[in-house]
Amino acid sequence: MTPHSSLLTPKYSALFLLIGLPGSGKSSLAKQLVAECEQRRLISTDGIREQLFGDEAVQGEWHFIWHELQRQLIQALRERHQAIYDATNAARKHRREAIAISRNIGFTHITGIWLDxxxxxxxxxxxRRERQVPEEVILSMYQQLKDAPPALNDGLDRLSRYSVTSTEIAIASMRKNRT
Incomplete structure (x- = not known):
């Protein structure tokens, strides 16, 4: 813990770590979670890229993004907000780093939400997106998740996995087209 963490941290401070491929529905879920509770703060790597570089498609230097991510996490704690971290978090190494720094900052409960x-x-x-991720990048992330799927031993307190079948997607699409 940092020297000031105990002053910032409420008894229960929650971080929701979203995990999933580009196009899995992470950002849509994040927006819904924030809309449901004004005490939640959305922290997204795309948003940080937009803020730092003027365009979320600009990858930029990771250390700038990482520094801003930490600053926003600390700010969420100061404001006594739950944080929702919206990023792919496909690589186990990156998940574990995000979890470790979040604990160090003062988050007491970290839930992984895997949109499988x-x-x-x-x-x-x-x-169908305006800003497309190169297909080879998505395939690489898919392999990372397949080889090292999210698990409690990543440092999570809880892990929820939401799997949507192709049939469920087709039914939802048909219902949407009827209205």
């Missing part, structure tokens, strides 16, 4: 959307659905959603 089928690869083909993520690729299709990506094709």
């Amino acid at each position: 959307t089928p690869l083909e659905e993520c690729l299709e959603r990506n094709r």
Whole structure:
């Protein structure tokens, strides 16, 4: 813990770490979670890129993004907000680093929310986006999640996995088109 962490940290401070491929629905879920509770703060790597570089598509130097991420996490604690960290978090190493720094900053409860959307659905959603992630990047992230899936031993207190089947996606799409 940092020297000032105990002053900032309420008895229960929660971080929701979103995990999933581009196009899996992480950002949509994050927006919904924030809308449901004004005590939640959205922290997203895309938002940080937009803030720092003027465009969320600009990858930029990671150490600038990482520094700003930490600053926003600390600010969420100061404001006694729950934090929702919206990033792919596909690589175990990156998940563990984010979890470790969050604990060091003072978050007491970290929940992983894994949106395990089928690869083909993520690729299709990506094709329909204005800002597309290169397909080879999505395939690489898919392999990272397959080889080292999110687990409690990443340092999480809780892990929720939401798997959506292709059938469920088709049914939801048909219902949406009826209205």
